[in-house]
Amino acid sequence: MRIALFITCFNDTMFPETGKAVVTVLERLGHTVEFPLAQTCCGQMHFNTGYRPEALPLVRGFAEAFADYDAIVTPSASCAGMVRENHPLLAQQYGDAELRAAVAEGAPRVHEFTELLVDVLGVTDVGAYFPHRVTYHPTCHSLRGLRLGDKPLALLRAVRGIDLVELPAADSCCGFGGTFALKNAETSTAMLGDKMRNVVSTGADVVCAADNSCLMHIGGGLSRLRTGIGTLHLAEILASTQGDAR
Amino acid sequence: MTARDTVLGRIRAALADVPADEAVGDAPVPRDYRRSHAEADEVGLFAERVADYRARVVQATPERARATIAGLLAGSDVRTLVVPPGFPPELVPEGPWRRLEEPLEPGDLEAADTVLTTCRAGIAVTGTIVLDAGPGQGRRALTLLPDHHLCVVRAEQIVADVPDAVALLDPGRPLTFVSGPSATSDIELDRVEGVHGPRSLDVVIVREEPHV
Amino acid sequence: MSPDSGTNVVWLGSPGFPEAARTALGDPQLRRNLRKATATIRDKRLAVTGELDDWEQLREAGAATKRHTLRHLDRYLLRLEDSVTKAGGVVHWAADAAGANRIVTDLVRATGEAEVVKVKSMATQEIGLNEALEQAGIRAYETDLAELIVQLGDDRPSHILVPAIHRNRAEIREIFQREMGAWGRPAPDGLTDEPRALAEAARLHLRDKFLRAKVAVSGANFAIAETGTVGVVESEGNGRMCLTLPETLITVMGIEKVLPRWQDLEVFLQLLPRSSTGERMNPYTSTWRGVTPGDGPQAFHLVLLDNGRTATLADTVGRQALACIRCSACLNVCPVYERTGGHAYGSVYPGPIGAILTPQLVGVEHAATLPFASTLCGACYDACPVKINIPEVLTHLRAEVVEAKRAKRRVPGAEALAMKAATAVLASPRRLSVAQKAAALGGRLVSRKDVIGPLPGPLHAWTDARDTPAPPTESFRAWWQRTHPTGADS
Structure with a gap:
């Protein structure tokens, strides 16, 4: 193909x-x-x-x-x-x-x-290894746009070494919304605040998603607050293997 | 040009994209939803769902119905009882209450403790009683102003779900769908029973073999 | 249409959404009230819609019924007019708010009465009927608990179903104690903030108004064309009082509320209560046809209201907003509404549905910020019982806002210039590559340890709350070209 x-x-x-x-x-x-x-x-x-x-x-x-x-x-x-x-x-x-x-x-x-x-391709186990505590944020376009449903989680569950933890209120929007974050900055920030509170509550080392745009917004907030929680596109988790020094 | 002409003219102009020969049946409504969400025991479900609204529900055999009603009235300390025209006389118990009959003024109704009625239908899935102002139910004000409504529902009047009820009802009659006592969710979206309509609702289900 | 024609579709003097939202976002009490209320109702709705395994089929049927009706709206309205008239009702048509207010005022005057009781109604809110009646010396008493709270508090509604959702119990108690006396029976001594006690205070306050009222004004949730049956869905019994006790009933209904057949109710009586208050069925639904001798009002007037609806109907994409049954599910699930509340929308129609309905009713130029008051997260579309694709209409209206601005100004604004420039860069892989190198360099200049902190100027809206990674020195495309020098696509 x-x-x-x-x-x-x-x-x-x-x-x-x-x-x-x-x-x-x-x-x-x-x-x-x-x-x-x-x-x-x-x-x-x-x-x-x-x-x-x-x-x-x-x-x-x-x-x-x-x-x-x-x-x-x-x-x-x-x-x-x-x-x-x-x-x-x-x-x-x-x-x-x-x-x-x-x-x-x-x-x-x-x-x-x-x-x-x-x-x-009919694959859920891509042979990845990622020994960290991870939470998954289903972005609005993943969840309600494309209706990816359980696919990202099925892939993540098959990752060796991963400690996958559920994100509370996962389905609520992070507040990014493209130019919404600029046009309605205060509202966007308020939504971001709630999303970050939920991320922090999981005790995860990493929050991952299928959209880097939302992750840049969430990660930007987490970084500003010095939470020490990283953001990673889930492809990067799936690409990690035992040999990686992550 | 009247406002009627204006509005109709605007509607027709707005619908320029709709083909002139599009018939009303060209876009049939898909009706593949269920006719009923009820399981087998519709009477039992009705009783359970009415009770979910914090109404009091009692089942009785035809023989015991009158005594059951008497018990509920006595327990509610009823002094004045409104009985609409056409209410089955054999179901009206004797008691310490004064019986009020039409013609009644709003003031009389307002002062009455309880109204005792039949109904047109019950809906099991939603726990709803439907009144159509027929015999034994009275005009709408009778079931509105007294603070306590005691409604007698015969088991065979209970239909499974909303579609069956709508099919049964006469759209030309004044209908009132009653699901529990009056309530409001206007304060912090918390449901509180008891505002302007009757604050307590008792339902007596009459059937041959009470299912307990 | 102009927004200053005396209507409440948009409130005069309201700032744009971003500024109006700022007030709400800075009010922790309001934020708490909204969070609690919307969370409560969201859970209830999910529980009762989850009970029905054919919920999606019911939504399909509701959506199809509404879309079909709108495509033949003239026929169904004429049919309704005929059915209602035959049953002893009188049908009036109003092209706009002023027309509707005039009709209702004249009808009340003809009865010789100087007061009316009102059932909660979005249509009469929209046209500013209470204010119009007031000017004619007629006092309108709101009887829905939340509307009463808004009226006594000289406030504005902030939610379609629960107009006082922004008030908590303590605030409501204070309003009742302070204001009830001026409107009639004062609040009971020692009134507590228990919802039960507050409901009791409203019951006592309104009781004699119901008993003495000769005229009532209501809205309608639906009217059936084939039978002439009109219906009101409610909870408290104030609707029943108004629909039953007075001698004259005046119902003001948007033209889009007509339904073809009695059978259609089997769908909407399942969709509406479960989506709205999250109940299997609301406490009371009343239906009537014309007048019934010996039972209820002996004079019935139905006022059919346009007020911008036909303009909305003319837009083949935006038209679907007219399918709305005013359940409020979209408000309750909206992450923006939850943070800002309803007042920020500057309209009687707040939330996602308001963001698409208001600009269409008054023209996008009078509500230009509303289509942008959304992240396009899609929660509203999923919740809508009649499947209004709100995100689709939002982006459609955004394009209309942009086109309207373009048409008005000779010189493009900053945003338009930026978008044009972006297209110029993005339409060419070569220019994109150059821009990436420039961005990497610029990022390096303003960053510390590869992180960009707060920046001055227009970017502060982003950088005030978020760090940004500096763009990497090598873009993906540069990496690919470096590592795949002879590939088929290089």
Whole structure:
């Protein structure tokens, strides 16, 4: 299977280790990962902030960059949701027939990382080792957008050495919401405060999720408060093995 | 142009996207939900669900019904009892209370301790009594102003769930669905029984073999 | 439509959402009240919806019924008008708030009465009926406990179902003790803050108002087109009092509340109570058709209200907001509402549904911050008993806000310029690569130990509460190119 990695512009710039982890896990499972260099951004920020015409060139760029792959994997639930749900909508609203066809054909081939592992590749044990206390925050796009359900937890439970602890009120939003965190900073911070209280209450060393954007928000708060709790994309946990010095 | 024309004109303009030949049946409502959520013992479920609202529920055989009602009235220290027209006379017990009958003024009803009625139907799953102002129930004010409502439900009047009840009821009659005593959740979203409607509700279920 | 037409869809002088939210966020008492109340109701709702294993099918049926009705709204309203008229009722049509207020005022005047009792109703809140009646010398008494608390406290509602949700028991006791005397029977001596005692005080205060009222004003939860049956769903019995004891009943109902068939109630009488108060069934539901000789009001008027609904109907995406049955489930699950409360929304319709309904009723330019008052977390959509896709409508309205701003100004604003610049960078892998190098360098300049702390300027909104990692020196794409020099995609 030709698997292309859609790293997302945010991970590309801020969290390259997450992309490397995806490559590591998939190669360990015997797959070849390709990285189309023409890729950039899915346009989620533009779309969610109301700048739809500005998102259209990015929709087109995505369709062109990923035209030739059987499966497209991305370590971001919100970007996967953007491509699958909203690219067709934008193509319908602003695009030509050609773009509409390309998007309709391409969007369903996009899989969030845990979806690809569990649903497409049928794997829950990826041979990882991570001897730490971990709690999992289901981001809104994982939980209610893509409905990943138990998939991330099934993968985490199979990790050797892990002490997986449940996060209280896990399903409530962390308060990030993209530009919401800037436009409604005080409300965002109030929501963050409650999320951090719940994270701290678990006694975890690490909080993980399927979206680095939410994790940067949660981790930024935890760091400011000097809690000593780290954040990690769950791909990086799944990539860890006995040999790692983590 | 009347406001009616204005509103209807705006609606039609707003629905320009709806094909003119789209018939009302073109988008049928999926009705694959359950007709009933009740298990086998509907009467037992009704009793349990009414009691969940903190209403008092008693079951009685037809022979014991009158005595059961008498006991409930005596226990509530009733002095004035409203009995609507058409209430089965054989179920009205004698007692130390004064019996009030129509015509009654709001002031009379307000001062009355208890109203004794039948009902149109009971709904097991939701623990609801439905009144339709028919014989034995009286006009709506009768079951509203007295502070205590004692309602007699015959077992065969209990339907399983909401769909059966809606199918049974006459939309032309004034209907009141009663689920427990009056209540409010307006203070900190905590439920408190007893506001403007009757603050206590007693339900007597009459059936051949009381299921205890 | 202009928001200053005397309606409460948007409150005059309310600041935008972010500023209005600040007040609530800084009030620990309010935060506690909201957290407690919303947590209580969330648990109750989950318990009773979890009892029904066909909840999703019921939601489907409710959604389909509402969407279908809206697509043929004119037909169903005419059918309703006919059924109600045949049953002895009088149907009135109101294009806007002023029209509806005029109709109700004239109807009350014609009875010669100077006071009315009211059942809690969003439609009459929306049109500012109490204020309009007041100007005509008619006093309107709210009889729902929470509405009474709001009216006595000279306050504004902050929740659709429980307008006084922002008040706790101690505050309510204080309002009752201070204000009841001016409106009628004073609060009992030694009133405690026990909810039972407070409910008793409301019962005593309103009792003689119910008994002497000749005119009542209500809203409606539904009206059945085929039968002409109108219904009110309530808890306390104040609704029954108003619908039963007076001689004249005036019901003001939004045009979207019509349902085609009597059978449709079998769905909505399951969806509404379980979503709303989290009960299997609410204590009282009353239905009536026209007038019934010898029972209840002998004059019945039904006022059908547009007031921006047809403008909402015209938007094929936004239209779904009209399916709302006012259960409040979306408010109770909303993480933003839980922190800010309802007043921050500046409207009688707060919370997620308010964020999509208000801008549509008054025009996005009059409520431009509301579509942004959400993280798009989707909890509202999951909770909605009629499956209104609130996040979808939010992003749709955000685009409308942006387009409205674009149309109004000749020079793009800072945000528009930033978005345009972002597209220019992001549309090209080469420019993205250059920008990543610049970001890594810039990050290094402002960071200490690879962490960016508080920054001045526009970024402070982010950095005030959060550290940010400095961008790594090597982007993923740079790493890939370095480590895969001859790959097919390099």
